[in-house]
Amino acid sequence: MDLCRVLFFSLGFLTCLGKMAMTPKDLLFFMETMEQPRSRKPSVRTGHIHQLEQLLLNVSFPGHNLTLQTRTIQSLVFKLACNFTGLSLSSAALEQGPQLQALHTMQFPAELTWDACSRTRLAELRLICIYFFTNKFFQDDSNSSLLNNYILGAQLGHRPVNNLRDPVNISIWHNQSLEFYTLTCVFWKEGDSQHSQGGWSPEGCRTEQPSPSQVLCHCNHLTYFAVLMQLSPAQLxxxxxxxxxxxxxxxxxxxxxxxxxxxxxxxxxxxxxxxxxxxxxxxxxxxxxxxxxxxxxxxxxxxxxxxxxxxxxxxxxxxxxxxxxxxxxxxxxxxxxxxxxxxxxxxxxxxxxxxxxxxxxxxxxxxxxxxxxxxxxxxxxxxxxxxxxxxxxxxxxxxxxxxxxxxxxxxxxxxxxxxxxxxxxxxxxxxxxxxxxxxxxxxxxxxxxxxxxxxxxxxxxxxxxxxxxxxxxxxxxxxxxxxxxxxxxxxxxxxxxxxxxxxxxxxxxxxxxxxxxxxxxxxxx
The missing domain is CATH 1.20.1070.10 (Rhodopsin 7-helix transmembrane proteins)
Structure with a gap:
């Protein structure tokens, strides 16, 4: 068993997955190995992210939710039923002046499970959220700048979720002066070759700024989201x-x-x-x-x-x-x-x-x-x-x-x-x-x-x-x-x-x- 784990974590093979039950401790160790210096090839970085998604969808744990935290990655797993009424997730609070503001939030509508429940009768659906506080796993050709270097991802089971009428709402708070920047809510669009990891696209997302320190994203699908920062010399x-x-x-x-x-x-x-x-x-x-x-x-x-x-x-x-x-x-x-x-x-x-x-x-x-x-x-x-x-x-x-x-x-x-x-x-x-x-x-x-x-x-x-x-x-x-x-x-x-x-x-x-x-x-x- 120990030899199998060593092969899995060091080489990234999934052949051992069916031979052992993955535990939260194993997952935490895998997340820590992802943070170590690795190959810079886009296909390798993308492979690690997909492996983490599969492990979170299959991990065994008691209760209805699981949270794992490392220095730059946070993973959350939720067991949902077809009577799902919505979910709001908030990060740890950050003191900003006289009030407490959350660093980021994600709000999922009740519509999230409708399509999956209408096709098959499932006793349990899994919603996984993966938060990256570094952009080293998502580097495009332009080396784009992201607000707070936050990438917030979500996935429901093994099926893609698209065209939601009631969008997923993502809020990110910051304390930066962004007078000369254009902020755009984007999602990660994977590349179609081994030499191109992908790029950021605003498709399906709408950007708002309710206050100078908050960016609100409305997106009609589930994937990895971020707020793109672009220099804008003149605004209308x-x-x-x-x-x-x-x-x-x-x-x-x-x-x-x-x-x-x-x-x-x-x-x-x-x-x-x-x-x-x-x-x-x-x-x-x-x-x-x-x-x-x-x-x-x-x-x-x-x-x-x-x-x-x-x-x-x-x-x-x-x-x-x-x-x-x-x-x-x-x-x-x-x-x-x-x-x-x-x-x-x-x-x-x-x-x-x-x-x-x-x-x-x-x-x-x-x-x-x-x-x-x-x-x-x-x-x-x-x-x-x-x-x-x-x-x-x-x-x-x-x-x-x-x-x-x-x-x-x-x-x-x-x-x-x-x-x-x-x-x-x-x-x-x-x-x-x-x-x-x-x-x-x-x-x-x-x-x-x-x-x-x-x-x-x-x-x-x-x-x-x-x-x-x-x-x-x-x-x-x-x-x-x-x-x-x-x-x-x-x-x-x-x-x-x-x-x-x-x-x-x-x-x-x-x-x-x-x-x-x-x-x-x-x-x-």
């Missing part, structure tokens, strides 16, 4: 959430209608269209798709939908944004050719090649991300600052978007920055060319107004207002939020106005040309 005040959402909703809706109208007009006049009109309509299609997916993303992030749907929508939103930015750059490139070659443009399959770049390159980037690591897309939290009884706290709003900070920096801010910089250079060059053209000329007031409209139109066409995203800091934050939201949610509508002005200008030029030809023919006769 809660008071601005409603007006910004209203502006976005109205602006995106108006832009969708405007883009649809332009696309329909293009289809109607397709026989008279040229390459410039084709580029414009591709930009309108990308703006239309971007506005539609943006409006859907915030809706599906809070709705009870599968994680796959949110991942797909986040990837689609990222693709449409990259496509929109790329087509803005295509507009800048086309403007450069128009001014540089003085309307002498002929490139074989010009529009087809631009379509391959405008739609193909973003698709390749997004598909590559989905293939390599699809977890970069999903529910993403946006921190909001709010005042509650003269205390500053945080509240999170979710949307389906890019969850990885690295991908967001490189393939959102970096990509958008390059496109905006290119178009700003083209715009500056176009203004210089226009000024050189007007040099020495005493232009009438109508010509000056027309030039002003041209400059504003080019500014909109090239999407240079997207550069406002790089001014979201310090005293620029609040003005930037409103300017960016107004200019870019109504971007499709502004493009529509530019399209109408160009259309009217073309018709006026055509009418003037027809009148000139008619008068010349009358003079000849």
């Amino acid at each position: 005040p809660t008071e601005l959430q409603a007006p910004l959402e209203y502006i976005s909703l109205v602006g995106c809706s108006v832009s969708i209608l405007a883009s649809l109208l332009v696309i329909l007009l293009y289809i109607h006049d397709r026989k008279q269209s040229d390459s410039i009109a084709s580029i414009h309509v591709n930009l309108h299609v990308s703006v239309l798709l971007l506005n539609v997916t943006f409006l859907l993303s915030s809706t599906l992030a809070v709705a009870p939908v599968p994680g796959v749907a949110c991942t797909a929508l986040a990837a689609t939103l990222h693709y449409t944004l990259l496509s929109c930015l790329t087509w803005m750059a295509m507009e800048g490139f086309n403007l450069y050719l128009l001014l540089g070659r003085v309307y002498n443009i002929y490139i074989h399959h010009y529009v087809l090649k631009l379509c391959a770049l405008g739609w193909g390159v973003p698709a390749l980037l997004v598909l590559l991300l989905l293939t390599v690591k699809s977890s970069v897309y999903g529910p993403c939290t946006i921190p909001l600052v709010h005042n509650q009884e003269n205390h500053t706290g945080f509240q999170n709003v979710s949307m389906c978007w890019v969850c990885s900070p690295v991908v967001h920096s490189v393939l959102v801010m970096g990509y958008g920055g390059l496109m905006s910089l290119f178009n700003l250079v083209v715009l500056a060059w176009a203004l210089w060319a226009l000024r050189r053209l007007r040099a020495g000329q005493k232009a009438p007031r109508t010509q000056a107004c027309r030039d002003t409209v041209t400059v504003l139109g080019l500014t909109v066409l090239l999407g240079t207002t997207w550069a406002l995203a790089f001014f979201s800091f310090g005293i620029f934050l609040l003005p930037q939020l409103f300017l960016f939201t107004i200019s870019n949610s109504f971007y499709g509508f502004f493009l529509f106005l530019w399209f109408c002005s160009q259309r009217c200008h073309s018709q006026a030029e055509a009418k003037t040309e027809m009148e000139r030809i008619s008068s010349s023919q009358m003079t000849t006769h």
Whole structure:
């Protein structure tokens, strides 16, 4: 028997499990061996956790509950019946000022046992809770920071528990100053290979902060939970959430209608269209798709939908944004050719090649991300600052978007920055060319107004207002939020106005040309 225990604890084999009855003393010894320095391979750490779960589900002990405690691990086992009415667990109390506050609590609803009891008639169900006060067993690729380094896990029997209508509530108290941090309730999602242990995901969890020292998590499943801490240089005040959402909703809706109208007009006049009109309509299609997916993303992030749907929508939103930015750059490139070659443009399959770049390159980037690591897309939290009884706290709003900070920096801010910089250079060059053209000329007031409209139109066409995203800091934050939201949610509508002005200008030029030809023919006769 002693030899069997030595093999079990030193090598982690479960072959001896059926030959002996595990006791709480054996389990405590196993938990102590888990704390010792071990292999750093993710598969080994995950294997130890799964072994501990199996041992807790099969350990023999008198009474209705069992508690085992080591320096960094605490295990609890409860025997439940089908008449379970709920359970609330609290850690040891910690003195914080005049009141006593618990370090953490877990509240399990009565619904927890419904599914298991409806399938089979069991005399006993086992609920196990494993608390880790270190993150060495849960290390992701980003080396994420966790609040208090707490990981609180729970499991009911051998079956997974998902989609609870009445969620599990987890509260964690702290005494840290988290003014510049975003706090997000997450669960541990195991990796699908031996080289990747897994990562933290907010799917199925909702975050609240009832007070500056408490984080409350509402999760609809059982697994290992924690509170993720992420540096957030700027938070959005809660008071601005409603007006910004209203502006976005109205602006995106108006832009969708405007883009649809332009696309329909293009289809109607397709026989008279040229390459410039084709580029414009591709930009309108990308703006239309971007506005539609943006409006859907915030809706599906809070709705009870599968994680796959949110991942797909986040990837689609990222693709449409990259496509929109790329087509803005295509507009800048086309403007450069128009001014540089003085309307002498002929490139074989010009529009087809631009379509391959405008739609193909973003698709390749997004598909590559989905293939390599699809977890970069999903529910993403946006921190909001709010005042509650003269205390500053945080509240999170979710949307389906890019969850990885690295991908967001490189393939959102970096990509958008390059496109905006290119178009700003083209715009500056176009203004210089226009000024050189007007040099020495005493232009009438109508010509000056027309030039002003041209400059504003080019500014909109090239999407240079997207550069406002790089001014979201310090005293620029609040003005930037409103300017960016107004200019870019109504971007499709502004493009529509530019399209109408160009259309009217073309018709006026055509009418003037027809009148000139008619008068010349009358003079000849």
